[in-house]
Amino acid sequence: MMASVYDIWGAGFETTVATLQFAIIYLLNYPEVQRKLHEEMDGVIGREQELTMDDQKRLPYLCATIQEVQRASNVAPINFVRTTTEDIVVAGYLLRKGMNVIPQMPSLHLDDKLFPDPERFDPKRHLDKQGNFVKSDYVMPFSLGKRACMGESLARMELFLFLGTMVQKCEFQSVDKDAPPKIAVTP
Template identity: 40%
Template structure:
């Protein structure tokens, strides 16, 4: 837990410094990015004497949410996807075949193709399960004294969900360390999403951005696989499917050769 806190503090300091830099050079009504737009809104509300949650105190928090939840976890999942496609070329071939059959070679995949790409979607779900880029989810605070089974959780307790344990529970997922997209398909090859797959957590405090994250993952994954074959470069180090934990659970650095598909 101390290592997690240390890394969280590092990210927090990084974001606070970026916000400070933006405040120093900010020009009202001439935004360069999200932070400048937020700063514009703060100044506008101050001119109108509006007491708002859009303020300098909350700006680093909002930036942090976008950085960690909106980009880092998605990019980490995509890195795992590339790695697993290299490690399991037969699965990559099946994704290629399905994309070519449904989408063809004359256009890129669209969200409307999703229902016709069950194996591709199952592969992406299996990446999310086995990689579990947010293995301990997001810590939450208990709002009131709560009893869960034989346990009493006092109000104010920090609750950390172990999503990794759920995604690797052999009672839920036979051979959980095996990369097997078929576990998300029924006997007819129809996609079967499972309630036990919870990469965005569950309940009222689940990830607010899960819907856009799902769309991003599908679009990036299918576009990359439609256009490229991922191969391990000759003489590069052996592939490792053992991850490391930074802000999220990431694959170890690896080399990949992007081979354009005809």
């Protein structure tokens, strides 16, 4: 049991921290996104009120930014091996029962048919015309299917509360304003 708890905590901690690190790097490279996050936070929550999960529906730009960080950063680009349970045709290819398949999320996250100009960091792509957050079925940082990450709901809560609180309480600035840290994503 201890090993299982360690696996859950260790895996979730590492990926959550990596996602938050990417979020800060993106905010340093896209100051207009950070500015919009501050405007939303100041207008809805303020700087003194504690952020809660109930605030999620009132902070669509923060939710969109988190989803865009998950799409653009590809923290876990190659996933665990899956095995087909029956013959299936995918994109015209026959995958026979028992075949090993490795989901590769960048093939979705960086697909220009799904996300025009996929190299550009743009949280607005996850908002509808009314400014409401739209969860994308094509952003899958926690894998897919029955064996997706069992800590997904916890990780989503952590990312919302941690990044939201950091935006609420801090302003991120690069040491060298003319040269923010480079974004190094492994596709």
